[in-house]
Amino acid sequence: MAIIIVYEQDNKLLIITPAPEMFDSESPTRRLLSSNGIELESQQEVLSWIIHKDAPQHVAYYITDDSKLPQSRIWRDAWTYNQEADLFGVDISQAIAIRKTILQGIRPSVLSELMNRYLMALGTGDITLKEALELQINALNSFESLDFPSDLDVLANYLPDCFNIV
Amino acid sequence: MATNNALNTSVNSFLTDTTMAAASNTNVYTGLAVKTYVDNLTTVATQSDQETATSITTLVTPGRQQYHPSACKVWCAFTAVTSTTILGSYNVSSLTDGGSGITTVNFTTSFSSTNYACSATADRTGSIAVTSAAIASRATGNAQMATYNTVFTPTDSVGHFIAFGDQ
Numbered sequence: 001m002a003i004i005i006v007y008e009q010d011n012k013l014l015i016i017t018p019a020p021e022m023f024d025s026e027s028p029t030r031r032l033l034s035s036n037g038i039e040l041e042s043q044q045e046v047l048s049w050i051i052h053k054d055a056p057q058h059v060a061y062y063i064t065d066d067s068k069l070p071q072s073r074i075w076r077d078a079w080t081y082n083q084e085a086d087l088f089g090v091d092i093s094q095a096i097a098i099r100k101t102i103l104q105g106i107r108p109s110v111l112s113e114l115m116n117r118y119l120m121a122l123g124t125g126d127i128t129l130k131e132a133l134e135l136q137i138n139a140l141n142s143f144e145s146l147d148f149p150s151d152l153d154v155l156a157n158y159l160p161d162c163f164n165i166v
Numbered sequence: 167m168a169t170n171n172a173l174n175t176s177v178n179s180f181l182t183d184t185t186m187a188a189a190s191n192t193n194v195y196t197g198l199a200v201k202t203y204v205d206n207l208t209t210v211a212t213q214s215d216q217e218t219a220t221s222i223t224t225l226v227t228p229g230r231q232q233y234h235p236s237a238c239k240v241w242c243a244f245t246a247v248t249s250t251t252i253l254g255s256y257n258v259s260s261l262t263d264g265g266s267g268i269t270t271v272n273f274t275t276s277f278s279s280t281n282y283a284c285s286a287t288a289d290r291t292g293s294i295a296v297t298s299a300a301i302a303s304r305a306t307g308n309a310q311m312a313t314y315n316t317v318f319t320p321t322d323s324v325g326h327f328i329a330f331g332d333q
Contacts, residue, residue: 004260015263017250019242022259022274029257033274035229053307054260054272069249073322077265105317 002047003069005062005081006055013079017066018050074098074156096148099155103143103163110163111140117165136162217332232257233333239282240273240329246322253324267313267320268302271327276307282331286311289324296323 004016021027023043033040040046047063055061062083070079070088078094081087114137121130139146139162149155178192184202186195195203211224216233231237242255250263262270286309288299298318302310309329315321 012265015250016260016272017252017263018260019252019255019258021252021255029255029259029274031229032232032257036275050260050272054262066249071248073246073248073266076263076322101319105315105319 001066002063003066004047004051004055005064005083006059007081008056008059013081014056015069016050016054018047022046022050075152090152092150092152095152095155096150099148099158100144103160106163107140107143110165111137113165114140235332236330238328238330239275239277239333240271240284240327242271242327243325244269245324247324262308264310265320266322268310269312269325270308270310272308273329275333277329278306278332280304280306282329284309284327284329284331286313287326288313289326296321299323299325 001020002018004018006014006016008014019029021029022040023046024030025040030040038049040049051061062081064081064086068086068088070090075090075095075098077098078091080089080091082089114133118130118133118137121127121133139160143160143162146160149158176192177194179194181188181193181195182199183195184199184206186199186203206223207225209224211221211226211230213230213233215221215224216226216230217235219235226234232239238256240257242258242261243253244255244261245251245253246263246267246269250261250269252258252261257274258271259274260272262272264270282304284301284304286299286301288296290296296313297316299311299313302312304310309327311325311327312320313323313325
């Protein structure tokens with residue numbers, strides 16, 4: 001099915017998927033349109049009408065097939081589109097930012113567990129463990145400054161050492 | 167006076183009352199009275215009749231029932247988990263995928279104002295903990311919905327959208 005690709009002014013990639021009912025002239029949606037005086041004669045007319053109505057104005061748009069879309073949406077917010085090659089890609093810096101956001105969501109529970117262990121180490125007087133936990137907690141608090149892998153497959157499940165509770 | 171032997175009764179008079187209020191075995195309604203009565207019975211509601219929603223004598227046809235204030239004006243079920251796929255819809259021209267968990271539902275026929283009621287919900291999809299869905303913004307011709315995970319980050323899901331109001 002045809003989809004419409006639009007870059008907004010802030011370089012955000014929008015993907016517009018027409019409703020299948022729009023291409024069925026007998027569908028209730030199309031009949032509703034007809035009752036409002038809008039008659040669309042061909043699939044190209046339908047697509048043009050949708051672009052005119054639903055795509056942001058004054059920006060370029062591209063039509064491609066939905067089979068070109070990446071198989072996974074894990075990096076959706078980092079997707080790019082090369083209209084000349086008709087290919088989707090991934091902006092690695094955006095992908096790293098996505099992974100960091102996911103880790104930010106995990107961090108509080110890890111931090112809570114480390115703090116519990118730290119207090120127990122204080123209670124038992126285990127200085128070695130206490131110092132090791134201090135280092136890990138500090139690393140956890142500043143994990144975003146670590147180097148992240150640029151391989152997308154590795155990045156997808158990347159967990160810095162400071163997130164591992166031994 | 168005419169006599170009907172089969173009914174063993176006779177007709178006393180012809181009636182012209184188009185409401186056919188009287189019931190009798192001895193009076194007969196004229197053809198015009200019957201036709202007018204039937205025509206009145208089958209008066210089809212216009213869009214205006216539907217929007218006014220006060221008549222109790224006009225009939226509603228499938229092509230106009232959607233104009234009643236109580237009727238759902240837009241609905242859509244879709245999945246955005248692997249790619250955006252519209253599973254079913256009415257009065258939807260397209261969906262705009264604005265990023266993870268962000269979907270704009272575009273209407274073929276706009277509402278007359280933004281004072282319409284709409285609702286967004288999401289399925290819990292497998293291990294993805296989608297915990298909430300919300301209307302992020304609305305205009306007369308579209309509404310943007312967002313689905314969130316447990317830490318309130320927009321997350322892709324199977325989504326549903328419905329809207330009621332005046333168009």
